[in-house]
Amino acid sequence: MSGFGPDAPFLADCPARMAVELIADKWTVVVLYGLSQGPVRHGELAALIGGISRKMLTRTLRRLEAHGLVRRHAYAEVPPRVEYELTPLGATLIDPIHMLTEWARQNGDAVLDALDAAPGSATAGD
Amino acid sequence: MSGFGPDAPFLADCPARMAVELIADKWTVVVLYGLSQGPVRHGELAALIGGISRKMLTRTLRRLEAHGLVRRHAYAEVPPRVEYELTPLGATLIDPIHMLTEWARQNGDAVLDALDAAPGSATAGD
DNA sequence: CAGTATCCGCCCTGATACTG
DNA sequence: CAGTATCAGGGCGGATACTG
Numbered sequence: 481m482s483g484f485g486p487d488a489p490f491l492a493d494c495p496a497r498m499a500v501e502l503i504a505d506k507w508t509v510v511v512l513y514g515l516s517q518g519p520v521r522h523g524e525l526a527a528l529i530g531g532i533s534r535k536m537l538t539r540t541l542r543r544l545e546a547h548g549l550v551r552r553h554a555y556a557e558v559p560p561r562v563e564y565e566l567t568p569l570g571a572t573l574i575d576p577i578h579m580l581t582e583w584a585r586q587n588g589d590a591v592l593d594a595l596d597a598a599p600g601s602a603t604a605g606d
Numbered sequence: 607m608s609g610f611g612p613d614a615p616f617l618a619d620c621p622a623r624m625a626v627e628l629i630a631d632k633w634t635v636v637v638l639y640g641l642s643q644g645p646v647r648h649g650e651l652a653a654l655i656g657g658i659s660r661k662m663l664t665r666t667l668r669r670l671e672a673h674g675l676v677r678r679h680a681y682a683e684v685p686p687r688v689e690y691e692l693t694p695l696g697a698t699l700i701d702p703i704h705m706l707t708e709w710a711r712q713n714g715d716a717v718l719d720a721l722d723a724a725p726g727s728a729t730a731g732d
Numbered sequence: 733c734a735g736t737a738t739c740c741g742c743c744c745t746g747a748t749a750c751t752g
Numbered sequence: 753c754a755g756t757a758t759c760a761g762g763g764c765g766g767a768t769a770c771t772g
């Protein structure tokens with residue numbers, strides 16, 4: 481991190497903010513992860529992830545495409561076939577994401593426990 | 607990652623989803639990062655981050671507190687002084703977050719370039 | 733200084749129906 | 753199969769004013 485003063489708040493103009501805004505939504509990380517093993521078709525991806533609407537899947541993919549993280553391959557066939565895959569740039573995001581999921585695997589229970597012990601939780605999970 | 611089938615969509619019941627939902631908002635990551643160097647007061651944190659409203663700061667902190675990632679310390683003084691600090695559990699999240707910000711430092715420009723080259727962008731940044 | 737309460741707009745998200 | 757269009761709702765997030 482670079483700046484750390486009141487005049488130039490850390491993260492304010494820093495690329496980290498961009499990264500956060502890039503992945504800080506409900507589906508981006510999940511979609512990236514779904515593509516991490518190689519090219520996947522639209523429908524496959526939807527089934528793989530589960531619970532995502534086609535609209536959100538398409539929107540997320542389009543956005544990632546615009547950011548240069550995902551490449552779209554439309555084959556001129558019938559029925560249509562479209563595959564998505566990570567670009568080399570997009571592939572570099574897998575490591576950080578993997579760290580995050582690893583963290584979750586190791587500390588997920590602790591978070592759930594804390595949530596449980598928190599005031600106003602009747603044995604309730606998130 | 608464990609399951610990868612249509613019946614048990616990857617990430618569906620997996621702790622990774624929780625991690626994503628935990629940090630997938632505008633401020634959580636930034637706030638965690640702001641706490642990464644030690645205890646900080648409420649106002650300090652707001653100034654440090656920059657652009658965050660007190661409401662969102664408090665809400666974010668409360669949520670992190672409920673998840674066991676942040677501890678709140680209110681001193682019985684006047685004027686009031688409240689400090690927030692990462693719990694040991696919360697501190698473990700810094701590494702993954704740091705990976706993310708590091709990624710942004712190294713690939714931020716590439717993303718911006720892609721965004722620039724994308725259709726429908728008149729030299730526009732995000 | 734720290735925090736809450738209220739109002740309100742915006743956009744994220746999902747459901748559904750439709751096109752190629 | 754892939755994608756868009758449209759409608760509707762919920763909650764995020766900001767601005768402001770107020771309390772202790």
